[in-house]
Amino acid sequence: MDIKQKNKDLNLLFEPDLFREQGHQIVDILADYLQNLKENKTQTVLPNIDPKQMMDIWPGEFSAKGDGQWEEDLNKVINLSNHLHNPKYIGHQVSAPLPFSSLIEMVGTLLNNGSAVYEMGPSNVIMEQKIILWMSKLIGYDKKADGIFTSGGTIGNLTALLAARQKMFNTNVWKNGVFNQDNNYIMVSSQSHYSINRAASVMGLGERSIIKIPVDNEFRMDISEIEKIYTRLKKQGKNVFAIIANACSTSTGTYDDLNEIANFCKKNNIWMHVDGAHGASILLSDKYKTIMKGVERADSIVWDAHKMLLMPSLITAVIFKDGDNSYKAFSQEASYLFNKKPSEEWYNYAHRTMECTKKMMGLKLYLSLKNFGTDIFKTHIEYTHSLTKNFANIINNKDDFELAVKPQSNIICFRYLSKESNNRDLNNLQVKIKKRVLKSEKYYIVQTDLNGLTWLRCTIINPLTKIEDLNQLLTYIIEVASSIKHD
Template identity: 30%
Template sequence: MKLARTQSAIDHSVNGGERRTADGDLAGAFDSAQFHRAVEQCAVRLRLYLDDPEIKGLDLVEPAVLMKAARELMTTETAGIAPFDGDRLGRIIDLYLSTGIQVHSPGYMGRQFSGTVPLAGLMDLVSSVANQPSSFYEAGQLPNVAERLMAEELTALIGWDTETSTMVTTSGGSMANLTALLAARNRAFPGIWTRGVAGEGGHPAVALSEDAHYSVDRAVGVLGIGAERIVRLPVDDHGRIRPELVGPALDAAERRGLNVFCLVASAGTTSMGAFDPLAELAELTRPRGIWLHVDGAHGASLLVSPAHRRRLDGIAEADSLTWDAHKMLFVPAPCTLLFYRDGTAARGAFRQRASYVFDEEPDIYSAFDSGDKNLECTKRPMIMPLWTLWSVYGPALFARKIDHLCALTAEAHRMLAAEPDFTVLHEPEANILCFRFTPESLADGDLHRLQLAIRNRIRADGRFFISKVDIAGVAALRVVLMNHRIDAGHLALLIAEIRTTGHQVLRDGAARDDKDGIQP
């Protein structure tokens, strides 16, 4: 059996069997012993990085300074292949780790990408060295099997039939949203792939939340539908689509001659972490024959948590779902999962023939191919880190961390609501919270500029990294809690730093800091 022979070869190598290496100048770059030493060097530095207890945000280096430092690390050898320089490699790693966002530090509270479970990074290394593009089974056998296994596990959480639904991996949520819209458009307008939008007749349109991710607007533009054919759906104060206004909005679009073929809902918006009322939206779209796509890039992971999956009630009625594992499933980016309730609809996104990749006579191997369902032909085996974690630790690993982050965000809400000089803008539904620093001394016209100045100064200080978002046209401070090492003590330190920074900005005024624009 092939697997047995492979294991025998591994055992032979480990036990001192003969090694065959390439001859000539290339030998050093491909030498396994040299690679082993390099990995050990990386591992030592990464261990120190992971164990660092210091509160760090972001050391934002001027691009010209970083360019100079990086250029100095480049070999000047051009005539031949430079010999391996372990010191140079070490300095490259140090520069990389020191200038990046410190995602494993308690000071990181600003973005939606996660500090990864370290084992996931190790599997990413294996995938990089093995280099098995996974759009086709023959190129990446285990990645395609792992993709099918994870589809079974996660589709069951969605509530779909695992026999009739399907899942494909894509390089990011933007790609997944675009692909889902393609499938929805091609179902509604079967001839559009061949004849184009002008030749199909009608006016294709998409309905989406006022607070939808910008990638959906971008996808509408890429598809040639046009921004003027986006039907904007009003949201409430928490950023959720108001279902009572969806029907009238769709009726008004129809009177304008628009054919709305897809409604895009959100499960965890980027700005406020809002979850749209999926069950109510499904009741509105299904009778009209409108495809319901859910952008759950951030929030779909709550399905793994028994305590929080109710946030996605109604997801089983959706037609497709985008789910970023590199957010709340804590694996390296990109790793996006795109699900279809009707597996046959996945093939509707792309209608092509290419003899060099698509088999004329499907067999048990090509049945696992995904190249006909996603835009990428060469695609990283991005499922491997997720499947490895799921296989080694089980789903409780993800559920425990999600539960902790949601509870921590609820604690942040309680702490900020108790502070008289802060205004909390919503009750968090997951791990995103928006708020403002609003001292009594603040002039009415300075609310927006003060939040921006606070965020910029805190980022420059380098201890905490938080983000900002505009809500109702006014800037707000935003924390995204992705790190299980954060506790209430760190939140208290952040609140104190925001207050101190805010008062300093107000004291400095426009005379001391023109870019803040705050009145003295």
């Protein structure tokens, strides 16, 4: 085949009619998938297949001409994936996305407008700016606030900490690096997400710069401990430049006392960052948002829309109370992209984000907010939170279960109690229960360790989950536990 013929084949793949046909087929496959879940025809939540088996399922050799089996493969990948729209998916903090937002995500992937500079993705850049302003208002920030979207809470936390460091250190870190900066520390909750430690190490400060603050009985950072530890560090001549508050924590879904932490930060001139990756969406609920009182005093906040705002991954807002600080993390010059002072080019996000080619992240959230309104998001938050509280009440009334702590959000930790077991046996039992539950493919739950005890952990994040699903889970856990005892 000559090169002209080959090109013709390639061009055919861009034919609008072919796209229309494939698009309809793909939407049909996905709609059938959702329908089967709705009618309970798909009862599995995850595939019980180990990585080695999966390696054998997916061939790694690609022929020159292809096999033309995309439909078959698509059905296969759906079957062999986790089903987040199954009401019995109550595992990690990943949303069951609004189907509409997933379709819009696809639009973003076809348009493929890089959104780090206005010139490359004009509409999306402005949509992102509008969402940042909308979120800023919900936080309670004034007009000075500004921020950007980035790919996930992990990069979001890193971005905020980079800005905090540049603002709080008395040297230009961008130019001079971190030489002789090993006297600087970050205070975090002992319950903080691992992305914070990771950020400190990536920043060249090392995990040694992380000072873990113990938590109280409800897993909130203990304010008196903050004071005590800070005084000790000061006496040793150490400089704490930032405190990270959880809103909420990953393991137990607990909100730190943001007002108290803000008081402390103000008194001691420390940057306050709020990790709201999971929990900031609670700001949409008048009923529950008071738990975040004080957030408007934080210097920066991270907020994931792919957790509690029903969006497909990834879409994370990093917002700064003083928008000028959003330019502190990255200070690079790139004449082929930028012409003016960074703040004069607020629409060129590359001044403020790690990413160069940036996805059209805002599009899906902007159109969902504009099209459906904010109430559906509020409903989602209030429904999942009150369902979690109901589930906690049920657990509290059962002799054979125990709660780790009363849930403040839609994350709940509990364990099955077996009368004859000590804590070590109980820990092993929870691990076995979780393994068996996953093996059954009937529910997706996870586990976590708190103060040396192992707990089963659920995030009730799927608006399709009902109290019956949770009751059935408890019944199933009892069944599983009894089969483990008889092994």
